[in-house]
Amino acid sequence: MGESSVEEVSPKIVIYHIEGRRSSRVAWLCEELELPYELVFKRGDIMGSMATIREVYPDMPMAPVVSIDGTFMVESGAILEVLTARYGNGALVPPVNSIDFLYHAQWMHFAEGTAMARLGMDFFTAMNKGVAVDELPVGYRSGDDIAAFAMVGSVGVFDFADRYLEDHAFFGGAEFTTADIMMQWFVPLARLMVAIDVDSYSHIRRWRKVVESRPAFKRATQACTPSGVNEFGMPADQPLIVQPLPDERLRKSRSS
Numbered sequence: 001m002g003e004s005s006v007e008e009v010s011p012k013i014v015i016y017h018i019e020g021r022r023s024s025r026v027a028w029l030c031e032e033l034e035l036p037y038e039l040v041f042k043r044g045d046i047m048g049s050m051a052t053i054r055e056v057y058p059d060m061p062m063a064p065v066v067s068i069d070g071t072f073m074v075e076s077g078a079i080l081e082v083l084t085a086r087y088g089n090g091a092l093v094p095p096v097n098s099i100d101f102l103y104h105a106q107w108m109h110f111a112e113g114t115a116m117a118r119l120g121m122d123f124f125t126a127m128n129k130g131v132a133v134d135e136l137p138v139g140y141r142s143g144d145d146i147a148a149f150a151m152v153g154s155v156g157v158f159d160f161a162d163r164y165l166e167d168h169a170f171f172g173g174a175e176f177t178t179a180d181i182m183m184q185w186f187v188p189l190a191r192l193m194v195a196i197d198v199d200s201y202s203h204i205r206r207w208r209k210v211v212e213s214r215p216a217f218k219r220a221t222q223a224c225t226p227s228g229v230n231e232f233g234m235p236a237d238q239p240l241i242v243q244p245l246p247d248e249r250l251r252k253s254r255s256s
C-alpha cells in the first residue's frame with residue numbers, strides 16, 4: 001500500500017475564529033466544498049476568541065488563523081486558494097485559460113489588497129482623530145481630490161465593484177467563485193466602517209442577494225455567529241465597534 005496523498009484523505013482543518021470576522025470566509029468555503037472543519041471560538045466573547053488565537057499562533061494573531069493538517073496559516077485569500085487547489089476538484093475557480101480566471105484572480109486579491117486596505121485607511125484615520133468618518137478633514141480621507149493624497153478611496157472601491165457587476169453575474173465572471181466569498185465579507189460592514197450606503201449600489205445589491213442566499217453561506221453564518229448577525233454582518237448580541245451614522249450622512253453610489 002502506497003502513501004495516501006492529500007487528495008485521498010480528508011484534511012484536518014481547524015479554523016480559529018472570531019464572530020463577525022474574516023474567518024467566516026474559510027468556514028463558508030468549507031461548507032461549499034463539504035469539507036469537514038473545526039471552528040474554534042468563544043461564543044459571545046470577541047476578546048476571549050482573540051486570546052485563544054494569540055495563544056495558538058502568537059507570531060501573527062489575526063482572524064483567521066487556520067491549521068491545515070497541523071500547519072498554521074494566515075491570510076484568508078491564500079487559505080481559500082490552498083483549499084480549492086488541494087480539495088476543490090476544480091470547483092469555485094474558473095478554468096485557468098478562461099477570461100473569467102482573470103476576473104477571478106483580480107477580485108480575489110482586490111478584496112484585501114485594495115478594498116479592505118482603503119476602507120481600513122479611512123476607518124482607522126477617523127478613529128485616531130476621534131471623529132466620524134465623514135468629518136475627516138480634507139486630506140485625511142482616501143479619495144480626497146487633492147494632489148497630496150488623491151488615492152482611490154472607499155467610494156471608488158464600491159463604484160468600481162458595482163460597475164464591474166453591471167456586466168458580470170459574479171466577481172469570478174459567469175459563475176460563483178471564491179472571489180465572491182472574498183468580496184462579500186466587507187460589504188455589509190462598509191456601512192458601519194466608512195458610511196457607505198451599500199444599498200445605493202444596485203448591482204452589488206443584486207449580487208449580494210444571490211450569494212447570501214446560498215445554503216453554504218447560511219450554514220456558515222449559523223455556525224460562525226450562532227446568535228445571529230445584524231445589518232452590518234456583525235454578531236447581533238455584541239456591542240458595535242463604532243456608532244453607525246444616520247442614513248442622511250451615508251455616502252451613496254455616484255450613479256444613484
Ligand SMILES: N[C@@H](CCC(=O)N[C@@H](CS)C(=O)NCC(=O)O)C(=O)O
Nearest residue numbers: 021022061062063064075076077112
Ligand atoms: N488580510 C488578512 C486580514 C486579517 C485581519 O486583519 N483580521 C482581523 C479580524 S477580521 C483581525 O484579526 N484583526 C486584529 C488585528 O489585526 O490585530 C486576511 O484576509 O486574513
